[in-house]
Amino acid sequence: MSKERIKIAPEFRDIMPPEYRDLVDDATWGKEGRGWKDVGTSKELIEEHSLCAGCPESMAFRYILSSLPSPEDTVMVGSTGCTSLVFPHVAVHNIHSLFGNQNAIASGLKRSLAARFPDQGKDVVVLAGDGATVDIGLDSTLQSWFRQEKFTTICFDNELYANTGGQESGLMQKGFVAKMAPIGKQFEKVRLPEIARESGCHYVVNCTVSKPSLVEKVVRNAVLVARELGPTYLQMYTPCILEIGKQSMEGLQEMRDSEKPGLRFAYKEYASPEAKELIAEIAIKEKERKAAAKAALAQSSV
Ligand SMILES: Cc1ncc(C[n+]2csc(CCOP(=O)(O)OP(=O)(O)O)c2C)c(N)n1
Ligand code: SF4
Numbered sequence: 001m002s003k004e005r006i007k008i009a010p011e012f013r014d015i016m017p018p019e020y021r022d023l024v025d026d027a028t029w030g031k032e033g034r035g036w037k038d039v040g041t042s043k044e045l046i047e048e049h050s051l052c053a054g055c056p057e058s059m060a061f062r063y064i065l066s067s068l069p070s071p072e073d074t075v076m077v078g079s080t081g082c083t084s085l086v087f088p089h090v091a092v093h094n095i096h097s098l099f100g101n102q103n104a105i106a107s108g109l110k111r112s113l114a115a116r117f118p119d120q121g122k123d124v125v126v127l128a129g130d131g132a133t134v135d136i137g138l139d140s141t142l143q144s145w146f147r148q149e150k151f152t153t154i155c156f157d158n159e160l161y162a163n164t165g166g167q168e169s170g171l172m173q174k175g176f177v178a179k180m181a182p183i184g185k186q187f188e189k190v191r192l193p194e195i196a197r198e199s200g201c202h203y204v205v206n207c208t209v210s211k212p213s214l215v216e217k218v219v220r221n222a223v224l225v226a227r228e229l230g231p232t233y234l235q236m237y238t239p240c241i242l243e244i245g246k247q248s249m250e251g252l253q254e255m256r257d258s259e260k261p262g263l264r265f266a267y268k269e270y271a272s273p274e275a276k277e278l279i280a281e282i283a284i285k286e287k288e289r290k291a292a293a294k295a296a297l298a299q300s301s302v
């Protein structure tokens, strides 16, 4: 991880936008051990956003950005929905795709990057809502998994189409009534994590974003496993507080209430045998890195 890719030629520094200069001067990109703890002090981890106040998507976005193993070598692919309101504020290369097409775009992108930069690991991360991932985009989501495309798909599951006023989605829970789904959902929430596993994903997690350290861990695992082995999928509950009638401070409690054992967002993780091996290796390296950093710190204070 480094700032090598975002350096500005000195002659152009004065005409670059101030945000870009800030990124070059202060971004966490070159920082050893960067992570969710940098949220709140690093401007590039989304200083402002245009979501509803207190929307859990805003924190989820920040945790994900701070957890990317190589932000300078990552391209994110978004789709239409509330998630797409944040992408203009994101200091990582990103592409906005037509609603539902995100996994098709990401497939082509990942392959082109691998052909153009064979010696650099370029990561692609899709971030889209449940309507984009499961309903309108299900075909391209599944086909990318069947083809074993090497990128991560993250679904911000708020269990409805939030951006268009609350229509029913395949991930909506049974019986839920939304503003534009007045008779209530007639059947169960689609089990996309199970489908992801059966469709060839090497690493699958179903969780909420109530615990930043957990989000950091699963995002890192998902991106690194996708880089080496094949598709990975994260489904994260980011409740739409507007649609479920909660106040801006109540999103966190809503997530905690939904992740209790037996409930629909209880933590679930699947890793293929190869992914388990890789994750164990990553954990050992991380431990060694932390020990070396601690030793260096102790040495420098002598
Ligand atoms: C091709 C296309 N179809 C439909 C729409 C209308 N549309 C915009 S956002 C949206 C729903 C998004 O829902 P979801 O993916 O769950 O994201 P959320 O807003 O809930 O975060 C729809 C149907 C569109 N913009 N483009
Ligand atoms: S409508 Fe819902 S999902 Fe969209 S920004 Fe507002 S609270 Fe978040």
Ligand SMILES: [Mg+2]
Pocket: 081, 129, 130, 131, 156, 157, 158, 159, 160, 161, 162, 169
């Ligand atoms: Mg949604």
